[in-house]
């Protein structure tokens with residue numbers, strides 16, 4: 001007898017019909033039906049004319065995989081090693097704030113779903129549940145903390161980093177592309193601001209440093225302080241040096257698009273970067289994230305991990321991003337749609353589909369590990 005091959009597709013297609021939407025179009029449509037108009041607008045939309053949002057997807061469609069055959073792909077190793085830790089898949093959940101917009105259980109549900117697969121959950125500074133309560137919900141699973149700097153009081157980011165460290169988080173992801181919020185026309189039309197609604201306050205209200213910045217105990221004072229702390233237009237390398245002095249955790253800069261910024265990060269002892277344009281939500285008209293990836297990966301030349309996000313919607317997309325130089329890939333909106341559609345169960349089903357597609361795609365491309373995926377040939381479609 002030869003090796004028995006597990007074909008997840010064959011099993012699924014012959015099993016009882018799944019009631020969860022299959023594929024990105026169906027996921028989007030189901031989410032649109034389920035969500036209220038304004039939160040949905042906030043989640044799906046991009047900045048200004050949404051040129052970058054569209055280009056993030058177009059960039060994926062421009063690349064084509066040139067597969068190899070007649071190699072043994074009976075076993076596919078999807079694991080990756082980042083900062084000396086090995087994770088079962090090359091996927092991470094991108095930091096998405098205020099997940100109560102999608103579901104009452106918010107990050108408790110998404111972090112639990114991620115935990116089932118050993119997927120690192122990157123918790124946002126503006127999450128709906130605090131660092132401590134998410135830790136409680138998912139004690140042993142890998143979690144990273146995304147930091148928004150505060151220009152108003154630098155003791156606040158320091159305090160948050162220390163809380164994340166105490167809670168056993170494994171890395172700090174400093175977002176550098178949100179010195180202020182992008183020009184979001186859908187939200188302007190809808191007059192919608194989740195911060196104004198008090199969402200995203202959980203990490204702040206539980207922080208003693210934040211408490212001392214409140215002028216009184218009104219809801220208005222709280223929201224005012226929240227908005228003040230989130231913006232950080234003076235963020236620079238000087239502040240990053242302070243961050244490095246506060247923690248021994250790996251520091252990852254999220255939002256790199258220029259190879260020179262990537263080189264600077266390496267030179268300054270940064271541990272990792274995320275090539276990202278924030279899902280087209282910040283400056284519209286910037287380069288598609290996937291178009292920025294090859295040059296950034298070349299500049300980094302394997303010295304630190306290069307992560308990628310913005311526009312990943314399928315297992316094939318994951319393979320393309322890895323082949324173009326990413327060491328691992330973050331997904332944003334799709335897991336939030338799945339959360340809104342069916343809570344923890346929805347996110348779990350969506351991840352199952354994604355991972356099965358990742359494995360099938362790697363094998364069909366003629367690779368049997370992430371290392372081999374990174375050597376695949378990709379060409380630009382004519």
Ligand SMILES: Cc1cc2nc3c(=O)[nH]c(=O)nc-3n(C[C@H](O)[C@H](O)[C@H](O)COP(=O)(O)O)c2cc1C
Nearest residue numbers: 043094095096097124175278279310311331332333
């Ligand atoms: C609703 C929403 C909220 C987000 N909140 C944050 C956040 O708090 N911090 C952060 O660094 N990025 C945030 N992002 C950006 C994501 O981390 C990620 O860069 C982006 O969603 C990736 O693109 P994708 O949605 O096309 O996968 C948010 C994105 C969305 C859609």
Ligand SMILES: O=C(O)C(=O)c1ccccc1
Nearest residue numbers: 097126178195200230281
């Ligand atoms: O909406 C976002 O993309 C985002 O990153 C953000 C930034 C500050 C406050 C709330 C959300």
